[in-house]
Amino acid sequence: MGLWRRKASGGGVRNLFWGTVQTGGTLIQSKTIDTVHVYDRTTADLPDPAEWPPAKDWDGLLAGVHRARPGADTEALPEYVKRDADERLGEHLGEAAEEGGLVLVTGDSTAGKTRAAFEALRSVLPGHRVHAPSNPADLRAGATAILRTKSPCVVWLDDLERFLGPGGFDTELLSRLCGNGTPVVATMRLKQWASFTLPVTGGSDREDGEHAAKVLNSAERVNLDRLWSDQELLRAGDSADTRVLDSLEYRERYGLAEYLAAGPGLLEKWRAAWTPGGSPRGAALVAAAVDLARTGLVGPYPRSVLLRLHQRYLDDAGGRHLRPESEDEAFSWAASLHFGATSLLLPGETGDSQSWEPFDYLVDHAEEPVTPEAWDEALVHAKDPEQRFQVGVAAVEAKRMDVVERAWRPIVHLDPDIGMMLGSLFALMERDTEAEEMFRSASRGGSLESSTALGLLLARTGRENEAEVPLRQRAEAGSLRAMFVLAELLRQTGRENEAEEWHRRGALEGSAPPRRSTGCFSWIWGERPRPKRGWNWRWSRRTQAQSPHWGSC
Structure with a gap:
């Protein structure tokens, strides 16, 4: 089962298919097929769930748990100290094992997310086979294999952001796994979670919308604080490790998991290296890797890319006056273990010296804006649609709207929801003609919320008569947002009675908790200057005050 998108191209139709290919079916096409692009593996490549490890025997390091400082017993992982959230996490996981569902653990880097989820998985579902894919294609192939097996399985998605976006983990795939009673356990750094749930990345009114925010909003989320509670510290004091x-000696300043993973020490090591006699070139290589990670581009990154990009950081810090070390010495320094736990740069999956990624603790603690060179490099290497989507999300958070446009324009035909978001971006930039074109195109592609966005845009640009058509269509179809926007439009044009009726209907139908809508308008257009003609700018705040559901926008 997959996602089919169709886009007119010249005289024919361009076709794109996302999902696992199934043979023996019938393809019905009403127009000429120019080309068919398949972005996934065939059923012949499906993995065998019997080869996946049961949760009780799974290795924590393979799960993504940070290696800790060496201990007297030489164990890579320290004794686990129960967290306050463990009971709730276990309950959610047990429910997901019965009915399917996504359990998401969020928190700062080195807050203990992966370890807590790993321990809950081993405790609650010890016999479940663990599918831990490395990329979206592996995820979808594994999901198809799970649906064909009778063995209980669980999907493990450490750093969930790597799997979100077109062709990745979406509501359709989650629904299939839920229907099979397969739980999904995921972790996500708090900054990444926040960036994917910014209003501009929310879901829409489409039942089959594939927005990352829709997936996140469907999750049972458990957040872990970086600093430990008094009860957690008491339990840590009873540890034999x-x-x-x-680590308790540093409890006032650091979280225990944070200290055990050597995060603070590595950050200090990096910041102290920008001096003559230090390792300025190595520090610049780390800075390049950190900025690439902040662009949303998933690592590891080729050595050649880091070498090309690092020179900007080295020059800004003083260049040759710092007497930088050789390239080999720089990589050796950045890859050296700190307290025997981890390093500033981590080798890629192959373990060689040709690809590297930064320790994520450094990414979360970076303060300077991402350099233009890093954004450019990310766009060059973000070749897959899901990678471009993630770069765009990171650019939204960084308020780099030029990068958002460059990231999403090449993939807008794959998902009308991306067109909806890009149209909202154009509205923010006051490129109203392009915004209108994007909303109309997204609406034709199936993004229902784009019709509401189009009506709002038309109203704000003095075209109230045109605006009423899409707004009324969406309001009559049950969209709460369209009801309130239409009501205000009617009030502005002197139809108070009908306006009051739509306000009343919206309030009544909104008594049940609404689905989160795309809702980027108050966030985006709230920054625009008041229009000089037609539409009364003050309506938006009045509508927001009268509708408790406008907050979900």
């Missing part, structure tokens, strides 16, 4: 006991 000397590493845990040693």
Whole structure:
């Protein structure tokens, strides 16, 4: 089962298919097929769930748990100290094992997310086979294999943001897994979660919308604080692991998991290296990798890319006056273990010296804006649609709207919801003609919320008569947002009675919790200057005050 998109191209139709290819079916096409692009693997490549490890035997390091400082017993992972959220996490996981569903653990880097989820998985679902894909294609192939097996399985998505976007983990795939009673356990750094749930990246009114925010909003989320509670510290004090006991000395400043993973020490090591006699070139290589990670481009990154990009950081810090070390020495320094736990740069999956990615603790603590060179490099290497989507999301958070446009324009034909978001971007930039074109195109592609966005745009540009058509269509179809926008439009044009009726209907139908809507208008257009003609700018705040559901926008 997959996602089919169709776009006119010249005299024919361009076709794109996302999902696992199934043979033996019939394809019905009403127009000439120019080309068919398949972006996934065939059924012959499906993995065998019997080869996946049961949760009780799974290795925590393979799950993504940070290696800790070495201990007296030489164990890579310290003794686990129960967190306050463990009981709730276990309950959600048990429910997901019965009915399917997504359980998401969020928190800062090194807050202990992956370890807590890993321990809950081993405790609650010890016999479930664990599917831990490395990319969206592996995820979808594994999901298809799960649906064909009788063995209980669980999907493990550490750093969930790597799997979101077109052709990745969406509501359709989650629904299929839920229907099979397959739980999904995921982790996500809090900054990444926030960026994907910004209003501009929310879902729409489409039942089959594939927005990342729709997936996140459907999750049972458990958040772990970086600093530990008094009860957690008391339990840590009863540990027999000397590493845990040693970490208590720094409890006022750091979280225990944070200290055990050597995050603060590595950050200090990086910041102290920008001096003559230090490792300025190595620090610049780390800075390049950190900025690439902040662009949303998933690592590891080729050595050649880091070498090309690092020179900007080195020059800004002083260049040759710092007497930088050789390239080999720089990589050796950046890859050296700190307290035997981890390093500033981590080797890629192959373990060689040709690809690297930064320790994520550094990414979360970076303060300077991402350089233009890093954004450019990310766009060059973001070749897959899901990668371009993620770069665009990161650019939204960074308020780099030029990068958002460059990231999403090449993939807008794959998903009308992306067209909806891009149209909202154009509205923010006051490129109203392009915004209108994008909303109309997205609406034709199936994005229902784009019709509401189109009506709002037309009203704000003094075309109230045109605006009423799409707004009324969406309001009559049950869209709460369209009801309130239409009501205000009617009030502005002197039809108070009908306006009051739509306000009343919206309030009545909104008594049940609404689905989160795309809702980027108050966030985006709230920054625009008051229009000089037609539409009364003050309506938006009045509508927001009268509708408790406008907050979900």
